[in-house]
Each structure stands twice: as structure tokens, then as C-alpha cells.
Amino acid sequence: MLDTNHIAALRELIGDHAVLTEAADMAAYETGARYDKGRAAFVARPASTEQVSAVVAYCVRHGIRLVPQSGNTGLVSGSTPDVSGTQGVLSLDRLTGIFDLDVANRSVRVAAGQRLSELNARLENSGLCFPIDLGADPRIGGMIATNTGGSRFLRYGDVRRNTLGLKVVLADAEGTILDLASDLRKNNTGVDLKQLFIGTSGSFGVITECVLNLEAVPRQTATALLVPSSPDQVSDLLIAMEASLGTYLSAFEGMSGNAVRAALDHVPSLRNPFQDAAVPDFMILVEISRSNALRTGEQSLDEVLEAVLAEIWEGQLIADAFVGPPHEIWAMRHALSDGVKHRGRLIAFDLSFRRGDVMQFLERMKAELPAKFADVTICDFGHIGDGGVHFNLVVPKHDVRMSDGIFENSLRTWVFDIAVQEFGGSYSAEHAVGPKNQAFYDRYTPPEIRKLAAGLRVVTSAGALGSVKF
Amino acid sequence: MLDTNHIAALRELIGDHAVLTEAADMAAYETGARYDKGRAAFVARPASTEQVSAVVAYCVRHGIRLVPQSGNTGLVSGSTPDVSGTQGVLSLDRLTGIFDLDVANRSVRVAAGQRLSELNARLENSGLCFPIDLGADPRIGGMIATNTGGSRFLRYGDVRRNTLGLKVVLADAEGTILDLASDLRKNNTGVDLKQLFIGTSGSFGVITECVLNLEAVPRQTATALLVPSSPDQVSDLLIAMEASLGTYLSAFEGMSGNAVRAALDHVPSLRNPFQDAAVPDFMILVEISRSNALRTGEQSLDEVLEAVLAEIWEGQLIADAFVGPPHEIWAMRHALSDGVKHRGRLIAFDLSFRRGDVMQFLERMKAELPAKFADVTICDFGHIGDGGVHFNLVVPKHDVRMSDGIFENSLRTWVFDIAVQEFGGSYSAEHAVGPKNQAFYDRYTPPEIRKLAAGLRVVTSAGALGSVKF
Structure with missing residues (x-):
């Protein structure tokens, strides 16, 4: 007490x-x-x-x-x-008081306690949006402290890229207020100190105010579900779509058949586009979008997508494709997380890889996991366009192996070791570091990097803040 | 010795x-x-x-x-x-040995001593490029140490945004090698230490190796020179073009009549698109581009640009417009810097502002500079799409006021004070900090920020490196 x-x-x-x-x-x-x-x-x-x-x-x-x-x-x-x-x-x-929109600068100044949904609602009539698209509805300060990614990273990047400025309170005896809340898009006048507070889980200071980049709200969108010919082709498919679509491409999301089946079972209102209910092993959700209203003489995005898919079909990169309305296709994508949770006990991983390695990692897991850890189902989905995978493993609901932490820890360590040490991947792509993965920070971070990070933490906050030890 | x-x-x-x-x-x-x-x-x-x-x-x-x-x-x-x-x-x-292209990841690993031109030449057959577009031909390490911007910042951002990883040597007694050269696009496992070395002029460590983001080479481009109806309209013009063109828009550059005339005089081979040689007071260079080859049924970018200009014309945002071949229009843009230099003694500023403030600052200067500093010509140009202005002042060649530093320093201080203190702008938008502007770092950086920056410099390099004192 x-x-x-x-x-x-x-x-x-x-x-x-x-x-x-x-x-x-x-x-x-x-x-x-x-x-x-x-x-x-x-x-x-x-x-x-x-x-x-x-x-x-x-x-x-x-x-x-x-x-x-x-x-x-x-x-x-x-x-x-x-x-x-x-x-x-x-x-x-x-901490929700400030909302200061600068349309000409395409930026907004907000207090850090504002919810993402609230921010976008307040922006609605401006034609602009904060382009980080997530399943959850966090407050802005936390989004910055974890540097969230989301489903449209491929087009818009992460929160870091969309943060112009921050106001921060340091953990010193004066509670020093550091005003880094510049609204400039370009400013190279010394150390970019705000970077220290992005993605460091509130351990370096408390973010109280932010200036964020905004983007034009997309006014045309087209989506498709693609079934790659084989896992080997996914990378070439991404390259081909980027070459054909450039910055039109706003999402390239992977979904395993297991995750999609879990979503379909959990949310009966979802439309299953697959005939005779045969859900493929792996699918890609592709979204293209642009900000202008359709002009006379301009191809619609559905036409653009059809044309690109025809080229790709020609190249035998896909076995099947369904162009469908964005709300239906995204409804399935957004139902994956909940669907998977209802399959049993979830052991969730937030991994990332070089983009070309994602499918190789997944194939490796499919090949080796069953022999190592019986009765564990792989229900992965994620953001292949940026190398991210929500690698979800589901254990039967009342599995006795989950009664203590030993099984889960050994499973986690086995997966992480392969992801990090063999593939050069990340054990936390977009969820940052907290007590839940502190042990893996300690395990995988080289001593010279830990030493420098700890030095920085002392300089900023004397280590007096937050739940993580960098 | x-x-x-x-x-x-x-x-x-x-x-x-x-x-x-x-x-x-x-x-x-x-x-x-x-x-x-x-x-x-x-x-x-x-x-x-x-x-x-x-x-x-x-x-x-x-x-x-x-x-x-x-x-x-x-x-x-x-x-x-x-x-x-x-x-x-x-x-x-x-330090030029490494060149390791990863097409699937859209990234390349290079030694820091590689020239930008050399890098792009080596990438030529891949359909990819490092999207930072500059007048100069720096080596990559220096581009990172200064966090350069360039003419296509609006589309691709700065070097910081395009740097995935770095290898750095710290200035300690061991010359510690810090391997932050990850090729992941998404990785939130602690402090993003590489940020400390971006834009800090080599004072925090020596960058020796880099992993860079690549983008698809644009295969269609259209450009135009626009004459805004008035300086007040420039901001609305930018907003309108962004709404109509979204991520197509790859450059929105401002050019003063004085700078254009200087370029036309200095490079006689440049085509002057203005009838009876009446160069307007201010022009905007607009570029739109995309990465795919023109598809059947697709509007060409010239058609897209004409359609957008018709909308904008309707809105009375422009008084005149010339759609012309990209190489001709960019030739003029690239000749500005040299042209201005040949007008006399150059006093160059690398400023940035909130985008909506750029023209207001320029109008303020035009109104007040002549009375304060006689015989000084404003020959500005710059990157209005990101708020940047190369605010160039030209003093007659043999002006006695330039014999010592007093006149220049008083002029610089007057301009910077207005830019930084009244407009909240930056005294170094994309050239970073060096001995040349160290005094202005000291003048404009609040003590609590200087203190933290100095603390970081001690943690990384014990202050033993570089020509800047943060």
C-alpha cells in the first residue's frame, strides 16, 4: 500500500x-x-x-x-x-482537449489521449484521414509508444512515418516538458529526439501531444481475393502487382485457409466466395485505391484490377481470383482475429521477415511444427506486403499442457529462435516490447545494443518510467 | 602537426x-x-x-x-x-564494396561510400530505384548523416523514411561496431537506434553500411508549369492537386521569376515556354508519375494532367499553364541553382515552413527586405509540396558589404529570426547542421533540448566525432 x-x-x-x-x-x-x-x-x-x-x-x-x-x-x-x-x-x-486541423499542411495536432476512431470521426468532413488502419481502437499516444503498423502499411507506412512532432514529459525531478511538437514536414536541425519516444512503450517519457500527417481519404477502392498457384509464387505475385500498380496498391494481406475457416465458422453472416465451401490453403487479399472521384474517361479501379489480374493470370502466378466488394472482403479479413480466438487457446506471435522469406518461414513451420508440438493448429494471417505475419497457433481448449507456462514457453522459444536466429526476422513486428516479451528482448538483443539503449533510457528518464527494461 | x-x-x-x-x-x-x-x-x-x-x-x-x-x-x-x-x-x-540487391524485399544493402549515381546505375536493370532525387551526387553515408530530402519528397519522403537499417561505428575506445543493418520493414523490438545517426552529421557515429528501401522506377511521367493566379492561391492549388491526383503527384516545386530568369540567362539552350519572354513572378513545376507501362484503355498521364488542370482552371486557381516534356521542364528546374549562383554573391538559406506558410513568408520578405537590406535580389525556389524553400539572396558581385562577415551575418539573423521565431519554420530543412549553421543551432534550440541532445552525444560517441556540437 x-x-x-x-x-x-x-x-x-x-x-x-x-x-x-x-x-x-x-x-x-x-x-x-x-x-x-x-x-x-x-x-x-x-x-x-x-x-x-x-x-x-x-x-x-x-x-x-x-x-x-x-x-x-x-x-x-x-x-x-x-x-x-x-x-x-x-x-x-x-488528455483529449486538443484538435487543431491544418488542411494546407495536411496535418493535425491532437492531445495524446484521443481515440483513433474519434480522431477519424472528427476528420470526416475534411477529406483527410490518419492512415493507420487497425483492428483495435487505441488512443494516439499509445499508437506512437508502440509504433503500430496495420493493414495499409504497404501504402502509408507505420506511425513513425506519420508522426511529425511530439510533446513529451521526461521522468526527471522537474517533469521536464520537451516540446518537439513541430508541424514541419522537413526539419534537420539536430537530433530528431522524437524518435526516442516512438516505439519505446512509454519507457523514455510520456507523450502528451502529437502532430500527425494526414492523407487524402480514398474515394475509389477495389479489392480481390487471390489464390496463389503455390506458396513459392507469392513473392513474385507481390513484385508483379507492385510493378503494375505502383502506389495504387494499398494492401497485400495473407490469410491461411485455417484462419479463414475459423472466421467463417465464427461469423455466419460472412459470405464465403469459394464454391462448394472448399477454402484454399492460402489466400491474398489485394486492395487498390485512389483519392480522386472517378473522372470521365478514366478506367474504374475494378477495370484496372481486372486488367492487372489478367496479366498475372497469364504469368500463371495465381490459380484463382475473386473480385468482390471491399466491405465483404474486408469483413472476412477483420473477422480472422476473433475467429481464431474461438478455435481454442491462442498462442499469438507478431513476427516479421524480409518479404521474400514470409512464405518460406510458413512452409518450414508447417513441415516441422506437428512433429515437435502435436495438436497445434497454425492459423496465420498477416501483412505480406510489409513482411508481417500474425503467426497464430491454436491449442485445444482444455489441453492440459497449458496448465502451466512450460509448454507455451518452449513453443514460443522454438518459433522465435527459428524466426529471429535463422531467418533474421523480428519477434515483435508491430506490438513493440512489454513484460510479455521482455525475456525475448533480453535473449535476442546483442549486448552492445542493450548497453546503448540502457544508456539512452538513463539519459531520458533515469529508468523511472514504464513496464519495460531496455 | x-x-x-x-x-x-x-x-x-x-x-x-x-x-x-x-x-x-x-x-x-x-x-x-x-x-x-x-x-x-x-x-x-x-x-x-x-x-x-x-x-x-x-x-x-x-x-x-x-x-x-x-x-x-x-x-x-x-x-x-x-x-x-x-x-x-x-x-x-x-567503402564501396557491398551491393546486395533483394528484389522481393524491394531493398538493397550497400557500403556507405557508394555514390547515389553509382547506386542507381547498378539498379538500372532491376526496375527499382532509390527514390531520393537531388541536384548533387553525394555518397550514401553522407545522405543519411544529413537526411537529405530532394525534389520528390512529396511522394517518397526523406532519407530517414527510406532507410531500413544501418551499420555504425561508435567513437569509443573499442570502436564498437553497432549492427543495426536489419532489412526488415517492420520491427519494433526496442529503441530504433539507427534514428540517432540519421541527420546528425556524423557526430554520433560513423555509418559504414546501409539497407535502403527501393521503389519501382516510374515508367510514365507528365509535367507542367503552372502560373498561380496569386500567391494566396498556391496552397489551395496544392490541396486541389493532392485531392485529384493522390499519390500520382510526385513533385510540386516553386520557382521564382528571378530564379528562372537567372537560369535562362545562364543556360541559353533552355527553352523558355513563356511568350514574349515575359517570365511570371512565380511558377509551380508539377510532376505526376506512375510505375506501370501504359495499359490498353488507360488514360495517359498527359490526359490525366490535362483533365486535372481543366478542373483547376475552372476553380480559377491558375492564370496560365504549360504542359511540356519532362526533360525540358526539369532541365529548367535543375538549372536554377547554378543560374542563381552566377547572378552575384549568393547568400543561401535552406528553410522550411508549414506548407500553408511558404508563400506568406515569401511575400513578407518581398515587402520588408528591400527597406532593410538594399540591392539584395530574392531568387527563391524550392519544394512547396513539403514546405521547403531554398531562399536564395543575391548581392552584387563586388559589393563592399561582403568584405567582412558583418553584413551577411546580420542579414542571415534577420531572415532566420523571422522564419524560425515568427513562422515556426526551420533554419535547416534538408542540409542538416554543420559549422556553417552551428551558431543558429545554439540560438534557436531550447536549453532542455540541447541538454538531452548533448547527453545522447556523450552516450554514443563521448563527443569525440564530427564537426558539430549538439
Whole structure:
């Protein structure tokens, strides 16, 4: 239990209602999106950068560890306290005040606590959008702290690429406010300090305000489901589509037959485009899009897609193709994650590879996994256009092997070792680092890199912040 | 003069021929692209990362300051030694060995000493290119150390966005080699350390190897010169073109009448598209491009451009427009820099602004500069699509005010103060920081940012490297 004087002091700083200590009030802040539950000493909910600074400064001076929490939708336990009951949660959920749109600059300045859905709703009439497309609905600060990717990375890149500026509170005794919230697109006047706070899970500072790049909302879209002739052809298919479509291509997503079947079973309203219900082993969702309304004389995107698919068909890269309405095809893509979860106990991996290696890794897993770990189903899907794979393994619901952590840990280590050490891949493509994968950070990060990262963490926050140890 | 024992020791490490000490041999390494000449104690030319490490470790242990030098085409004196004769130049010009193309990943691994032109020549048959388009022909390491932009930033972004990985030598007593040269497009496993070395002018470490993003070579291009109805309309013109053209739009460059006239006078072979030689006050170069070959039934890009210009004409955003062959229109754009230089004594600025502020800044300068600084001609051009302006001022050739630095410095300070303090712009949009603008780094960088940057510099290199003091 934390000294009640501290609670009183924090309430003095940001208001009585803004510091929660009742178990019922704190429960939602103590529980992560996917994993286990921690216990908070308190939840502080500052409503401005200055209030964040005051809370951080107080906690640094009194040795109270703070875990910054944004939308709490992350998948590596990065935003929840541990079980000690001594850590405070610093929630951004009241940090929603600022919304400053600059149409000419194609940018917006927002407080870090704004939800992605709320941001895009407020942008709706501008013809612009923040182009990071996710299944979850995080708050912006957390998206930056984890550097999320999403389904349209291929076209728009990650959050890093779309962040122009940040305001950050450092974990020093003054709660120093670092104003890096420039709205310039091009500015090379020293170290680009904002990069330190992108993807570092709130361990280097608390992000309170952001300037984001916006893109024109696509006004034409066409989608297709492609069945590659063989796994070997997927890479050539991607190359061919990029050459033919250039920046039109906005998604190139892989979906395993197992994942698609799980989605179809779980959501009966989904339309199954495959005749006699024979779902192929592997499919690619392709989306092309552009921002202008269709002009007189311009080919529609459906025509463009048909023409490109005809070329590709000619080259024998695909065995089958279904051009269908975007909402139907995306509905299936978006149902995969939930569908897979309902198949049993999920052991999820967020991997990435050189793009040419994705299918080789998947083939390797299909060949070797069954002999090593019986009764485990591979239900992968992911973002082949950028090398990302949500490599999901499903274990039967009441499997006794899941009663302790030994089986899961040995499975995880086996998969990660192959992905990281043999393929040069990543064990966290777009979910960043948290307590859930801290051990793998320690395992795979070379000592000279760990040393430099730890040095930086000391320079920024004296290691007083967050749930990760870089 | 440096102790000759050091020279002998360095020769022992990387070979006799690889350490230059004769004045004639060193001259080219001591002279920058635009500014004054320094004096080197020696020029070391290692041919591998390991040799760079050996040289750096030796120099750190013996307190010899090294200035890394890449193509030496930079414009802020960042790659040349000072006049003391005590600094060594660490040239990357023999670091050219690696060229490892990964077509499926759309990436290439290169040694940092490769020239941009050489890289693109080697990529020619792949249908891919490194999409940073510059007037100069730097080496890749220097492009990363300065985070160059260029004329197609609007479509492809800067070097930072196109850098997947780096190998770096730190300035510690071991010359630690930091292997951050991942070829993954998505990887969030800790601090993205490579960001520290991008745009920091070689002060944080020596870049020896890089993995770069590649893009499909455009196979269709159309260009036009537009005359906006008024400076106020330029921003709306950009918004309208982005909405109509989306990612087709690959350049939106501003050119002042003064700069264009200077180019036409200097290069008589340029075609002047303006009737009766009346060059307008301001023009926009627009380029649209795509990577596929023209398909049957597809509108050509000239047709697309004509259609979009008709819409824009309708909206009264432009007073005149010339659609012309790309090579002719780009020839004029590329002649601006040289043309302006021949008008007199050049005082060059590399500014950037929120995109909507560019024309306002230029109008402000036109209104106020003449009264403050007589006989100074504004010959600006630049990258309005990303807010960048090469704000060039030309002073008559034999102007006595240029005999010492007082006039130039007072002019620079006046312009920078307005750009940075009143407009929130940047004093170095794409040329980074070097001795030439160190004073402005000190003037405009808030103390809390300087403090953190200095802390990082100590953590990475103990401040032992480069010509800049962050």
C-alpha cells in the first residue's frame, strides 16, 4: 500500500476526482487487453501536459514508479502495472482537449489521449484521414509508444512515418516538458529526439501531444481475393502487382485457409466466395485505391484490377481470383482475429521477415511444427506486403499442457529462435516490447545494443518510467 | 602537426596508401562544396567497417578528433576539418564494396561510400530505384548523416523514411561496431537506434553500411508549369492537386521569376515556354508519375494532367499553364541553382515552413527586405509540396558589404529570426547542421533540448566525432 499522504499530494496537484484508488474504479486500468491482471497503487488521470508533468515530477521525487497507459489495447502487457500494488498508472484518458486541423499542411495536432476512431470521426468532413488502419481502437499516444503498423502499411507506412512532432514529459525531478511538437514536414536541425519516444512503450517519457500527417481519404477502392498457384509464387505475385500498380496498391494481406475457416465458422453472416465451401490453403487479399472521384474517361479501379489480374493470370502466378466488394472482403479479413480466438487457446506471435522469406518461414513451420508440438493448429494471417505475419497457433481448449507456462514457453522459444536466429526476422513486428516479451528482448538483443539503449533510457528518464527494461 | 608515430600507427592498421598526409593529396578532402577550406592532419581512407572501427578506436584512445567525410557535397561545412590542422578526415570514399540487391524485399544493402549515381546505375536493370532525387551526387553515408530530402519528397519522403537499417561505428575506445543493418520493414523490438545517426552529421557515429528501401522506377511521367493566379492561391492549388491526383503527384516545386530568369540567362539552350519572354513572378513545376507501362484503355498521364488542370482552371486557381516534356521542364528546374549562383554573391538559406506558410513568408520578405537590406535580389525556389524553400539572396558581385562577415551575418539573423521565431519554420530543412549553421543551432534550440541532445552525444560517441556540437 502506498502512503496515503502521496495520494493526497497527487490529488492536490490534479484534483480529487483525477486520482482513483478504489478497487472498482481501478479495475479497468489494471487489466490488459489480452493478458493477465496487475494491481495499481493508484490511477492518476491528468488532463493537460502540465498536469502530467506535475504528476511525473512528484512520483520521480518520491520514487514511485509510473506505468503510462493510453487506450490499453496493446498486446504485450506494456500498459498495466505489475502485481506488486506499488506502481501507479498514469492514464492518458482525460488528455483529449486538443484538435487543431491544418488542411494546407495536411496535418493535425491532437492531445495524446484521443481515440483513433474519434480522431477519424472528427476528420470526416475534411477529406483527410490518419492512415493507420487497425483492428483495435487505441488512443494516439499509445499508437506512437508502440509504433503500430496495420493493414495499409504497404501504402502509408507505420506511425513513425506519420508522426511529425511530439510533446513529451521526461521522468526527471522537474517533469521536464520537451516540446518537439513541430508541424514541419522537413526539419534537420539536430537530433530528431522524437524518435526516442516512438516505439519505446512509454519507457523514455510520456507523450502528451502529437502532430500527425494526414492523407487524402480514398474515394475509389477495389479489392480481390487471390489464390496463389503455390506458396513459392507469392513473392513474385507481390513484385508483379507492385510493378503494375505502383502506389495504387494499398494492401497485400495473407490469410491461411485455417484462419479463414475459423472466421467463417465464427461469423455466419460472412459470405464465403469459394464454391462448394472448399477454402484454399492460402489466400491474398489485394486492395487498390485512389483519392480522386472517378473522372470521365478514366478506367474504374475494378477495370484496372481486372486488367492487372489478367496479366498475372497469364504469368500463371495465381490459380484463382475473386473480385468482390471491399466491405465483404474486408469483413472476412477483420473477422480472422476473433475467429481464431474461438478455435481454442491462442498462442499469438507478431513476427516479421524480409518479404521474400514470409512464405518460406510458413512452409518450414508447417513441415516441422506437428512433429515437435502435436495438436497445434497454425492459423496465420498477416501483412505480406510489409513482411508481417500474425503467426497464430491454436491449442485445444482444455489441453492440459497449458496448465502451466512450460509448454507455451518452449513453443514460443522454438518459433522465435527459428524466426529471429535463422531467418533474421523480428519477434515483435508491430506490438513493440512489454513484460510479455521482455525475456525475448533480453535473449535476442546483442549486448552492445542493450548497453546503448540502457544508456539512452538513463539519459531520458533515469529508468523511472514504464513496464519495460531496455 | 600530428606526431608522425600516429600516422605510422594508422598506416599499420589500414595500409600505407590508405592514409594521406601530402598537401596535394589532401586538398580535395579539405575543401567543402561551397564554403571555406580547412586543414587536415591526415586523411584516413578505410575500406571496410572493421578498418573504420580500427581507425576510430585508435583516434579515440589518442585524443585525435576525426571528421567523417562522405561525398563532401554538403552545404554546411559538416564534412571538412577546421583550420587547426589537428583533425583527421575519415573518408568513406573507399567503402564501396557491398551491393546486395533483394528484389522481393524491394531493398538493397550497400557500403556507405557508394555514390547515389553509382547506386542507381547498378539498379538500372532491376526496375527499382532509390527514390531520393537531388541536384548533387553525394555518397550514401553522407545522405543519411544529413537526411537529405530532394525534389520528390512529396511522394517518397526523406532519407530517414527510406532507410531500413544501418551499420555504425561508435567513437569509443573499442570502436564498437553497432549492427543495426536489419532489412526488415517492420520491427519494433526496442529503441530504433539507427534514428540517432540519421541527420546528425556524423557526430554520433560513423555509418559504414546501409539497407535502403527501393521503389519501382516510374515508367510514365507528365509535367507542367503552372502560373498561380496569386500567391494566396498556391496552397489551395496544392490541396486541389493532392485531392485529384493522390499519390500520382510526385513533385510540386516553386520557382521564382528571378530564379528562372537567372537560369535562362545562364543556360541559353533552355527553352523558355513563356511568350514574349515575359517570365511570371512565380511558377509551380508539377510532376505526376506512375510505375506501370501504359495499359490498353488507360488514360495517359498527359490526359490525366490535362483533365486535372481543366478542373483547376475552372476553380480559377491558375492564370496560365504549360504542359511540356519532362526533360525540358526539369532541365529548367535543375538549372536554377547554378543560374542563381552566377547572378552575384549568393547568400543561401535552406528553410522550411508549414506548407500553408511558404508563400506568406515569401511575400513578407518581398515587402520588408528591400527597406532593410538594399540591392539584395530574392531568387527563391524550392519544394512547396513539403514546405521547403531554398531562399536564395543575391548581392552584387563586388559589393563592399561582403568584405567582412558583418553584413551577411546580420542579414542571415534577420531572415532566420523571422522564419524560425515568427513562422515556426526551420533554419535547416534538408542540409542538416554543420559549422556553417552551428551558431543558429545554439540560438534557436531550447536549453532542455540541447541538454538531452548533448547527453545522447556523450552516450554514443563521448563527443569525440564530427564537426558539430549538439
